[in-house]
Amino acid sequence: MSFLSGEHMTGGYGGGANILEDCTITVDRGEIAVVVGPNGAGKSTAMKAIFGMLDLREGCVRLDGEDITALSPQARVRKGMGFVPQTANVFTSMTVEENLEMGAFIRDDDISETMAQVFALFPILEEKRGQPAGELSGGQRQQVAIGRALMTRPQLLMLDEPTAGVSPIVMDELFDRII
């Protein structure tokens, strides 16, 4: 039984044509799964479908054996899922630190330790913590976006094109830490 499975997912945006056609994705605990495909293949769409940001016409999504197809995205976050979208993945008008705080919105315990871990992972963010995220470079924003998703300490982290614009050294470090 895999940890996450999206089974026979079929759906599209609004009332439009199906973008996903009987798409099945399964991931085991501790596994890193990669989705590869040409531009416009539907990779981002599949991730949105798994996260409940797309109404599925058919199929279901299971997390740890539980059917979560009907749950809203914010409810899935509470189930331990985290997602970094490909675009618009930071709160541009809020500071780096506020972005991370919002990432930890569902947590009631002390978040300073997790924030220190994120700063250790991405030192540049500590330096820019008081700056609005909209004033950062593309790669720095990507780091904020990943940091924000890490703040909930998710059991399942989905990254849409996480490496876009981020220096390979930083990404190496990130993947080392995640594993």
Place this chain on the structure above:
Amino acid sequence: MEDVTNAAILILNFLFVPGLTYGCQLALGALGVTLVYGILRFSNFAHGETMSFGAMICILVMWWLQSLGVSIAPLPTVLLALPVGIAATVLACLLMDRWVYRFYRRQKSPPVTLLVASIGLMFLLHGGIRFAIGPDDRVVGDGARFIFNAREFRHATGLSEGLAFKTSQGITIVVTVLLVAALFWFLNRTRAGKSMRAFSDNEDLALLSGINPDRVVMITWVLTGILATIAGTLYGLDKSYKPFVFLQLLLPIFAAAIVGGLGNPLGAIAGGFVIAFSEVSITFAYRKFVAYLVPESWEPEGLLQLLSTDYKFAVSFVILVLVLLIRPTGIFRGKVI
């Protein structure tokens, strides 16, 4: 020299103080409009009537208190009624959301649908209010009328021009400062406030962070109810309360919100003052002011008024059109409509 001082006092008395007071009232109104726009993403045309509703409840409670002989003189009794007015208005906002807006939100209706729904609610509220309290002009202020009046000022300074400061003006300014400070503290320092800003900034990402949209919407209506009641009551206290006025007030309030940048609270405040001072200074008769500054023989014949006060709403309208043409995002870069 004394003439220059007199001219300055004249401007202070008839232009600056009234403009500042009116600006505060518009700023509070525009803040409500801008919050709803930032979170619920539609222009709430019922906001003027929401202000009127809050003010009406305050007046009804005030009458009841007065009949019991309750008084906090020199302060006006209506201040005591504010908590009740706020509670009733917040409840009304939440019910309007529950019965009308939520339906369209769930349908993911375009903003214009919500806007039209809000126009419907505007008329409904307006009718209800006229039915409940009647269309007449009501004096709201009791207690001391002035903090200091023109005669006292002339006595104290020996100038020929007087300066008056009404209690209602003092209350308006103090309450606005306190309320705005509290609002900004809430938005920038508390978790609930930050979640509102996050939701306004990027709705999808807010959901991905586990922020509950229903809660954000609820907090927004609570804040709107508070702001609207206080704005409406202060306006009534300063001028007088008349249901019809709030239909007209909608234009300067929207102009203020748009000029400042829709969705931006700081912009709403700046916009409120821009509109208020433009309106007051364009409809001000400068004759006496000029008379102080030029030799007697040059004294102007006309009123030297750029625009009659009957046309004061044209000022907001012109500013609104200019801003939309030249800088649609407003002074503080809000959202483009």
